[in-house]
Amino acid sequence: MAVLRRVLTRLAVGVGVLWGAATLTFLAVHLIPGDTALLILGGPDARPTAETLAQVRTDYLLDQPFTVQYGSYLGHLLQGDLGESYRLRLPVTEAIGQQIGATAALAAAAVVVALPLTFAVAILSAQRAAWIRSIVSGIEVVFAATPTFIIGFALLIVFSFTLRWFPIGGNQGPAALVLPALTLALAIFGTLSQVLRNELEDVLEQPFILTARSRGMRDLPVRIRHALRHAAMPVLTMSGFVVAALLGGSVVVETLFSRQGIGSLALASVYNKDLPVIIGIVLLSAAVYVVVNLVIDLLYTFIDPKVVTA
Amino acid sequence: MNASLIPPARNRAVVRRLTALSAVGLLTVLTGCAGTAGPAGPASAPDGGPVSGGILDVSISAEPGCLDGHGISATQQQFLGRLIYDNVVTLDENGDIAPYLAESWDVSEDGRTYTFHLRQGVTFSDGSPWNAEVLGQNFEHMRDPATKSPLAAAYIAPYVDGTVLDEYTFEAHLAYPYTPFLYTLAQSWLGMNSGKAIAESPETLCQEPIGTGPFTVADYQPGQSISYAKREGYGWAPEWLEGDGEAYLDGVEVTLVSEPVIRHQSLVSGQYDLTENLAPQNAAAVQADPGFTYENLPRTGSPYVLSFNLSRAPFDDLAVRQAFAAAVDTEAVTESLGFGTYTPIDGFLSKESKYYDPSVEGVLTHDPERADQLLDDAGWTGRDDEGFRTKDGERLTVEVPTVESSTPSPLLVQLQGEARKVGFDLRIIQLPQAQLTELRYAGDYDALAGVWHTNTTDVLFIRYHSSEITGERIGQNSSYVNDPGLDGLLSTAREADDGPEAEEAYSKAQHRLLEIVPGVPLYENPSQFAYANTVHDVTVDTSHPVPVLTYAWKAE
Numbered sequence: 001m002a003v004l005r006r007v008l009t010r011l012a013v014g015v016g017v018l019w020g021a022a023t024l025t026f027l028a029v030h031l032i033p034g035d036t037a038l039l040i041l042g043g044p045d046a047r048p049t050a051e052t053l054a055q056v057r058t059d060y061l062l063d064q065p066f067t068v069q070y071g072s073y074l075g076h077l078l079q080g081d082l083g084e085s086y087r088l089r090l091p092v093t094e095a096i097g098q099q100i101g102a103t104a105a106l107a108a109a110a111v112v113v114a115l116p117l118t119f120a121v122a123i124l125s126a127q128r129a130a131w132i133r134s135i136v137s138g139i140e141v142v143f144a145a146t147p148t149f150i151i152g153f154a155l156l157i158v159f160s161f162t163l164r165w166f167p168i169g170g171n172q173g174p175a176a177l178v179l180p181a182l183t184l185a186l187a188i189f190g191t192l193s194q195v196l197r198n199e200l201e202d203v204l205e206q207p208f209i210l211t212a213r214s215r216g217m218r219d220l221p222v223r224i225r226h227a228l229r230h231a232a233m234p235v236l237t238m239s240g241f242v243v244a245a246l247l248g249g250s251v252v253v254e255t256l257f258s259r260q261g262i263g264s265l266a267l268a269s270v271y272n273k274d275l276p277v278i279i280g281i282v283l284l285s286a287a288v289y290v291v292v293n294l295v296i297d298l299l300y301t302f303i304d305p306k307v308v309t310a
Numbered sequence: 311m312n313a314s315l316i317p318p319a320r321n322r323a324v325v326r327r328l329t330a331l332s333a334v335g336l337l338t339v340l341t342g343c344a345g346t347a348g349p350a351g352p353a354s355a356p357d358g359g360p361v362s363g364g365i366l367d368v369s370i371s372a373e374p375g376c377l378d379g380h381g382i383s384a385t386q387q388q389f390l391g392r393l394i395y396d397n398v399v400t401l402d403e404n405g406d407i408a409p410y411l412a413e414s415w416d417v418s419e420d421g422r423t424y425t426f427h428l429r430q431g432v433t434f435s436d437g438s439p440w441n442a443e444v445l446g447q448n449f450e451h452m453r454d455p456a457t458k459s460p461l462a463a464a465y466i467a468p469y470v471d472g473t474v475l476d477e478y479t480f481e482a483h484l485a486y487p488y489t490p491f492l493y494t495l496a497q498s499w500l501g502m503n504s505g506k507a508i509a510e511s512p513e514t515l516c517q518e519p520i521g522t523g524p525f526t527v528a529d530y531q532p533g534q535s536i537s538y539a540k541r542e543g544y545g546w547a548p549e550w551l552e553g554d555g556e557a558y559l560d561g562v563e564v565t566l567v568s569e570p571v572i573r574h575q576s577l578v579s580g581q582y583d584l585t586e587n588l589a590p591q592n593a594a595a596v597q598a599d600p601g602f603t604y605e606n607l608p609r610t611g612s613p614y615v616l617s618f619n620l621s622r623a624p625f626d627d628l629a630v631r632q633a634f635a636a637a638v639d640t641e642a643v644t645e646s647l648g649f650g651t652y653t654p655i656d657g658f659l660s661k662e663s664k665y666y667d668p669s670v671e672g673v674l675t676h677d678p679e680r681a682d683q684l685l686d687d688a689g690w691t692g693r694d695d696e697g698f699r700t701k702d703g704e705r706l707t708v709e710v711p712t713v714e715s716s717t718p719s720p721l722l723v724q725l726q727g728e729a730r731k732v733g734f735d736l737r738i739i740q741l742p743q744a745q746l747t748e749l750r751y752a753g754d755y756d757a758l759a760g761v762w763h764t765n766t767t768d769v770l771f772i773r774y775h776s777s778e779i780t781g782e783r784i785g786q787n788s789s790y791v792n793d794p795g796l797d798g799l800l801s802t803a804r805e806a807d808d809g810p811e812a813e814e815a816y817s818k819a820q821h822r823l824l825e826i827v828p829g830v831p832l833y834e835n836p837s838q839f840a841y842a843n844t845v846h847d848v849t850v851d852t853s854h855p856v857p858v859l860t861y862a863w864k865a866e
Contacts, residue, residue: 032742032744032745033745033748034742034743034744034745034746034747035744035747035748035751038747038751039743039744039747040458041458041784046383046460046461046784047383047460047461047464047772047784047785048459048460048463048464048783048784049455049459049464049467049783050782050783051453051455052455052457052458052459052460052463053783053784054455055455055456056455056458087375087376088517088532089375089376089458089513089516089517090516090517090532098531098532099533102534156572156575160575160579161575161579164579167576167581168572168575168576168579168581169565169567169569169576169581170567170581171531171534171535255568255569256569257572258369258565258567258568258569258572259534260531260534264534265533268375268533271743272743273743273744
């Protein structure tokens with residue numbers, strides 16, 4: 001029952017978050033100066049006729065006051081209708097649907113690389129000789145601090161331009177996924193590994209570790225079976241960071257590697273003030289956060305039963 | 311700096327079938343790469359004959375988001391449109407109107423009635439026929455506000471209505487004589503859509519356009535790629551293409567690659583066979599590579615111009631405009647900006663345009679002393695503590711808005727430096743696209759940089775006729791030129807048939823623009839593309855100098 005109530009409360013909060021996200025984005029885009037109708041009709045090269053401009057203003061309620069536009073938008077949203085993209089002239093759900101697979105594949109591949117890498121490096125380097133820790137920690141700081149764009153470019157220069165092991169960009173085939181996924185994964189690894197190792201080092205100081213060792217357990221099983229379980233909690237808490245890194249990073253990575261996906265769609269939409277798509281992507285991101293946080297909340301109960309008291 | 315370093319604009323008689331051989335040969339002769347590794351022989355075609363089959367991989371720099379030419383104004387449509395569409399007429403190798411989907415046409419004495427005799431036996435890729443009714447449907451689709459046409463609708467603005475005389479004869483009625491009509495019908499944005507699709511599902515044309523062209527859209531992933539498949543049974547290419555029947559290629563795979571450095575690297579690494587846009591900084595590397603052909607062709611229409619806003623100070627004063635134009639060393643700016651690939655120009659019409667008058671050359675020249683003299687005479691005699699000129703305590707300031715980016719426009723930075731030498735304070739105002747568009751239409755700027763490509767000399771009307779000043783409708787006269795003399799010449803020219811009368815009016819108009827100085831002409835608007843020498847018979851047409859792949863083929 002407690003779990004069910006927890007889930008329901010969380011869901012209610014989640015809906016509130018989504019509404020807030022939709023409203024804030026709508027407001028933000030609305031406040032950006034610039035005539036949306038002129039923007040839709042093609043910018044500097046265009047010579048739209050007066051009839052065409054009038055049609056666009058009517059179609060997208062651009063001639064209506066803010067409250068009417070907002071009310072209409074929210075009304076449609078409640079019915080699951082995200083509207084039509086100004087630029088692509090497609091329903092927003094379809095525009096996002098076309099791109100989501102590519103980003104999901106990229107994100108999944110990045111996580112598949114980042115998590116094992118993080119755990120392996122952290123477990124093997126915690127409480128080792130000072131020089132090992134300095135080197136590993138130094139590498140992590142470099143990855144955590146370097147902008148994704150530069151990591152991606154460095155990988156491109158080495159593995160695509162020079163060695164020609166991987167294609168330079170595009171969505172075709174698994175080979176094209178390697179460098180973009182690695183770029184995203186390295187950025188996540190840098191931060192996550194630091195956190196995990198610090199935790200592991202704290203845990204490895206605990207008396208129960210000494211007890212385990214005194215029973216004759218070898219070093220690696222001690223680290224994995226006893227220390228990791230305790231140290232994993234803060235890493236789990238950082239899932240929000242991981243999701244943010246994946247979504248935010250996808251904008252940069254997809255542009256750099258000429259990949260299809262939510263990131264490049266988001267960029268193109270912001271650039272063209274394609275309001276319906278921008279809100280759609282913000283809502284999608286918010287929904288992902290809500291769901292991830294809900295799942296993490298539930299996972300706590302399994303990893304650390306003390307949490308359920310709430 | 312040596313002018314011969316610049317791969318020159320080739321004249322249109324040469325712009326025909328660019329076999330790898332002729333193109334490389336020309337480049338060797340004309341670029342004069344000062345003894346650097348000149349292109350060696352191209353990959354020779356096996357037995358010289360075309361080979362059928364294969365997919366051509368193409369990278370493009372931007373993607374329109376919609377593939378229906380009637381609904382967009384994107385530059386890339388010039389190239390993409392040629393793949394799937396045919397037009398009512400075409401421009402042949404000499405730039406003259408030639409038959410395409412219309413076999414012939416008659417123009418009435420008063421220039422207001424066009425009777426098109428259409429080609430028979432042409433079908434759209436959805437199986438529906440091409441006929442007079444479909445031509446009428448296309449005109450209606452272009453101007454239907456629901457199509458949200460930013461370009462095509464304006465091109466056919468004089469079109470009033472049409473009559474289907476019989477299945478293959480269509481009579482178009484114009485509100486006034488408009489000679490550019492046929493030229494605009496040859497442009498890629500005005501390709502013919504399936505009448506069936508226009509009638510049944512116009513909203514799908516953006517994503518699934520249906521034309522009669524040599525290829526069809528097999529798959530479209532907006533923001534990523536467009537897959538084209540050969541149209542089975544195609545056989546109505548225009549004569550200048552010198553080919554018959556279906557395309558040789560099985561298909562064309564177009565991928566969006568927005569980063570210039572990636573477009574270059576992925577071309578030379580063999581991931582793509584052709585790139586629609588090769589950045590100037592990579593031109594030298596590709597030219598030096600014997601495995602590739604580099605093309606640098608000027609687009610007709612308005613060259614790159616920094617347009618002055620004549621409706622407000624300081625550019626409402628002719629002397630200030632003349633001074634600014636004299637202050638800019640166009641050759642030096644162009645040379646550094648285009649890495650030697652841009653062709654400087656000192657008139658307001660591209661040299662490739664019909665009725666270009668070479669006698670305009672040499673009038674707007676770089677002459678800083680004259681610039682100083684003009685500004686002194688105009689009363690800008692004071693200097694403030696930063697060295698800028700002042701008049702009545704006000705600094706000589708020029709605000710130039712441009713689209714926001716991580717680095718300010720290199721062109722504007724260069725112009726800023728040039729203008730400073732004679733005491734102008736050129737301020738670069740970086741704005742988001744939406745805001746820039748609004749400012750542009752509100753006329754709230756001192757100068758704007760831009761180009762405008764079209765295949766008719768009517769571009770001068772579009773850019774400089776007073777009726778094209780943004781008011782009730784959106785126009786492209788961003789200089790706010792309002793000169794009755796010029797208006798008269800441009801109206802005469804667009805209403806006159808092609809011939810001496812139009813030539814004289816256009817020539818006078820070009821000279822009148824030199825007196826008005828609506829901006830500083832900078833350089834020709836280039837189409838710069840490159841492809842591997844395994845690709846043969848890439849052609850360009852005289853409407854848009856972009857690759858036409860109808861009878862291109864790939865040697866393996």
